Amino acid sequence: MRPLAGRATDGLRPSAGVASELAAIFGAVWRRSLKVRVVSSTVVLSSTVVLVLGMVLQAQLAQRLIDSKTQAALAQAENSRGLVESELGAVDPTSASLAGRLTTTVDRLTNPDPTGTPAATTNAGAYEPVLVDGGGPPGVAGTGQEIGPLEDVPSVLRSAVERGAFAYKITTVRRGSTSVITLAVGMPVASAGRTMQLYLLFPLTAEQRTLTLVQSTLVLGGVVLLVLIAGIASLVTRQVVVPVRQAAEVAERFAHGHLDERIPVVGEDDMARLGTSFNEMAASIQRQIRQLEEFGELQRGFTSDVSHELRTPLTTVRMAADLLYDSRDKLHPALHRPAELLVSELDRFEALLADLLEISRLDAGVAELSAETVDVRVTAAHAAASVSAVANRAGTPLELALPAAEVLAEIDPRRVERIVRNLLTNALDHGEGRPVQLTVAADSEAVAVLVRDHGIGLQPGQQDLVFTRFWRGDPSRDRRTGGTGLGLSISLEDARLHGGWLQAWGEPGWGSAFRLTLPRSRDTVLTGSPLPLGPDNAPGDSPRQDTPPAPDTAVPAGPGRQ
Amino acid sequence: MGSATMVCMAARVLVVEDDPASAEMLAIALRQAGFETAVVGEGTKALPALRELKPDLVVLDLMLPGMSGIDVCKAIRAESGVPIVMLTAKSDTVDVVLGLESGADDYMVKPPKTQELVARLRARLRRIEADPAERLTIGDLAIDVPGHQVSRDGTPISLTPLEFDLLLALARKPRQVFTREVLLEQVWGYQHAADTRLVNVHVQRLRSKVERDPEHPEVVLTVRGVGYKAGTSR
Numbered sequence: 001m002r003p004l005a006g007r008a009t010d011g012l013r014p015s016a017g018v019a020s021e022l023a024a025i026f027g028a029v030w031r032r033s034l035k036v037r038v039v040s041s042t043v044v045l046s047s048t049v050v051l052v053l054g055m056v057l058q059a060q061l062a063q064r065l066i067d068s069k070t071q072a073a074l075a076q077a078e079n080s081r082g083l084v085e086s087e088l089g090a091v092d093p094t095s096a097s098l099a100g101r102l103t104t105t106v107d108r109l110t111n112p113d114p115t116g117t118p119a120a121t122t123n124a125g126a127y128e129p130v131l132v133d134g135g136g137p138p139g140v141a142g143t144g145q146e147i148g149p150l151e152d153v154p155s156v157l158r159s160a161v162e163r164g165a166f167a168y169k170i171t172t173v174r175r176g177s178t179s180v181i182t183l184a185v186g187m188p189v190a191s192a193g194r195t196m197q198l199y200l201l202f203p204l205t206a207e208q209r210t211l212t213l214v215q216s217t218l219v220l221g222g223v224v225l226l227v228l229i230a231g232i233a234s235l236v237t238r239q240v241v242v243p244v245r246q247a248a249e250v251a252e253r254f255a256h257g258h259l260d261e262r263i264p265v266v267g268e269d270d271m272a273r274l275g276t277s278f279n280e281m282a283a284s285i286q287r288q289i290r291q292l293e294e295f296g297e298l299q300r301g302f303t304s305d306v307s308h309e310l311r312t313p314l315t316t317v318r319m320a321a322d323l324l325y326d327s328r329d330k331l332h333p334a335l336h337r338p339a340e341l342l343v344s345e346l347d348r349f350e351a352l353l354a355d356l357l358e359i360s361r362l363d364a365g366v367a368e369l370s371a372e373t374v375d376v377r378v379t380a381a382h383a384a385a386s387v388s389a390v391a392n393r394a395g396t397p398l399e400l401a402l403p404a405a406e407v408l409a410e411i412d413p414r415r416v417e418r419i420v421r422n423l424l425t426n427a428l429d430h431g432e433g434r435p436v437q438l439t440v441a442a443d444s445e446a447v448a449v450l451v452r453d454h455g456i457g458l459q460p461g462q463q464d465l466v467f468t469r470f471w472r473g474d475p476s477r478d479r480r481t482g483g484t485g486l487g488l489s490i491s492l493e494d495a496r497l498h499g500g501w502l503q504a505w506g507e508p509g510w511g512s513a514f515r516l517t518l519p520r521s522r523d524t525v526l527t528g529s530p531l532p533l534g535p536d537n538a539p540g541d542s543p544r545q546d547t548p549p550a551p552d553t554a555v556p557a558g559p560g561r562q
Numbered sequence: 563m564g565s566a567t568m569v570c571m572a573a574r575v576l577v578v579e580d581d582p583a584s585a586e587m588l589a590i591a592l593r594q595a596g597f598e599t600a601v602v603g604e605g606t607k608a609l610p611a612l613r614e615l616k617p618d619l620v621v622l623d624l625m626l627p628g629m630s631g632i633d634v635c636k637a638i639r640a641e642s643g644v645p646i647v648m649l650t651a652k653s654d655t656v657d658v659v660l661g662l663e664s665g666a667d668d669y670m671v672k673p674p675k676t677q678e679l680v681a682r683l684r685a686r687l688r689r690i691e692a693d694p695a696e697r698l699t700i701g702d703l704a705i706d707v708p709g710h711q712v713s714r715d716g717t718p719i720s721l722t723p724l725e726f727d728l729l730l731a732l733a734r735k736p737r738q739v740f741t742r743e744v745l746l747e748q749v750w751g752y753q754h755a756a757d758t759r760l761v762n763v764h765v766q767r768l769r770s771k772v773e774r775d776p777e778h779p780e781v782v783l784t785v786r787g788v789g790y791k792a793g794t795s796r
């Protein structure tokens with residue numbers, strides 16, 4: 001298995017670029033797919049187990065094979081020693097015929113006689129005998145004669161046997177161009193006064209073949225096992241992942257507003273519990289959304305009903321009052337003033353009713369933006385024109401600073417005009433008769449309208465309060481325009497409906513500024529305003545140039561300083 | 563066209579209003595302003611009254627029992643170009659546009675100021691005067707001004723008086739771009755800037771009658787961000 005892993009690693013590294021690319025792809029798949037993670041970890045862990053198991057098994061088998069071979073070889077060696085001792089026992093150690101005897105003995109070891117004891121074809125398999133004449137008894141020099149390939153016997157074994165030990169060793173011998181693992185068994189042989197050594201070389205070819213076969217079987221089995229495990233892991237993960245993916249898809253569709261989406265629940269397992277819980281949650285959310293929708297509908301219906309129910313009698317009252325007012329010359333002089341009050345208070349009542357209805361529509365979220373592409377300069381100028389009468393009456397100069405080029409923006413001109421009109425009346429109310437400036441500016445993304453007065457200004461912290469409903473900066477002040485107290489809150493909601501901002505700045509004694517910032521197209525998200533809010537736009541105007549401008553986010557709901 | 567106005571002093575106004583007090587008060591106020599008035603309290607009676615009285619103008623409440631103001635308006639439009647001014651308690655864009663699209667020439671949100679209502683009604687009764695032989699072209703249309711006739715290739719196209727006035731205003735100054743406000747003043751007779759949705763809706767209604775393809779207008783062209791102008795004469 002090791003060579004396989006090595007090759008796989010090589011395959012992943014044809015070049016650094018491709019490798020990092022592959023790593024990135026794999027990383028992405030790894031992060032995204034639970035299945036890939038589970039299957040890969042299973043395969044990696046199983047490979048380790050299979051590898052270790054395979055190696056232990058192989059080592060055990062090899063050991064067994066060698067053990068049994070060794071036992072057989074030792075038994076054979078005992079036999080052979082008996083044979084050699086009986087053959088050579090009677091030979092005169094000094095005889096010159098020794099060499100011949102030796103050869104005969106070795107031949108007999110290799111080719112036993114038909115009736116003789118099993119020799120080279122025993123349990124231990126074929127072998128090559130080596131017979132060495134290690135020299136005579138003390139005083140008698142050995143002939144040093146040897147039969148067989150003594151050079152194949154390891155020197156360690158030889159020295160052990162020469163010391164009189166019965167020993168064996170596994171060694172590698174060369175046969176032609178191949179090397180063969182061989183079990184060499186050595187023993188001293190007692191003959192007539194001579195010390196001789198007999199070595200038997202058992203080639204382990206068969207054992208090695210067996211071992212190779214076992215090895216390849218183990219590798220093949222391991223690979224098949226791994227593939228099977230990967231398949232099983234994949235199947236098992238699928239059982240979990242498929243319902244999870246289904247649930248994820250359902251949840252996504254639900255999030256996109258398909259509130260009727262539910263997870264199919266099968267059985268009673270954990271997935272079924274997940275499905276049941278999800279479905280319960282979905283049902284609960286759906287119920288609440290329905291309730292909110294119904295509430296919105298109710299609110300809209302209520303608004304509409306109130307509108308109709310109040311306005312019809314109001315029509316009669318209004319026309320009657322107008323008639324009385326028009327013919328007040330014919331009335332008793334004491335009734336002139338009441339007729340005037342009746343008409344003017346009816347105006348106020350109507351304005352209040354209209355503002356209340358508008359704010360309830362905005363609250364109910366049923367207000368609609370009828371956006372069209374218009375020149376904001378024109379809208380601002382209209383607003384200015386509509387309050388010019390009030391400005392004249394108050395003796396307040398109204399100064400317009402409009403860009404020379406047209407400023408096209410996708411806005412609801414009625415709402416924007418209403419916002420600017422509200423800001424202007426507000427400025428006229430609180431401007432103390434000093435000039436009120438209306439500035440329009442634009443950049444590529446947004447258009448800003450700034451209304452600046454130089455009147456009483458705002459106390460610290462009032463920047464947010466001005467948008468509170470029915471809030472009045474100074475209740476004791478007279479109100480020239482008789483505002484409803486809802487103007488700025490409606491303006492704020494109108495600005496939000498456009499995805500825009502309405503912000504206030506003010507300093508006591510230095511006047512105040514209201515800035516409306518609107519995106520030029522409906523799909524733009526505001527990031528800034530083309531006009532600064534605060535004293536910067538009127539240099540030398542403020543005692544504190546470092547006055548922080550209002551935060552660049554729409555202030556929380558709340559209107560009302562008209 | 564202020565110089566060319568003519569007010570019918572005894573114009574007959576049909577008031578369609580279900581609330582008795584409101585209807586009565588409307589009648590009183592209109593009579594005070596010099597109109598002849600007739601009142602019907604149900605939508606279903608509006609059409610027979612129209613046929614019988616042949617009023618010069620109809621004041622129509624949008625919410626009526628039996629038959630809604632919208633349906634009444636459509637029914638009247640199906641057989642008459644009589645000016646219709648709608649009175650509505652709802653000022654939502656949806657309601658206003660729906661009312662205008664059903665054929666009303668103008669609308670007022672309740673409660674109307676009497677003076678303003680009278681001024682609007684008079685503006686609707688006012689007709690633009692013309693030279694006896696004035697003939698104009700706009701796009702591929704021919705306008706016979708004194709005969710109040712518009713035709714394409716000799717085929718007459720039926721327009722309400724208001725639509726005719728709108729087309730005429732554009733055709734008389736073919737090079738001028740009209741803002742919605744100018745049109746409101748010249749065609750509807752508004753003195754102050756008012757609801758420009760009136761113009762949008764009526765331009766759409768006009769286009770649906772005179773354009774070959776209302777999606778790609780050739781007679782009444784939109785000038786983005788400004789207003790409308792006449793298409794090139796052919």
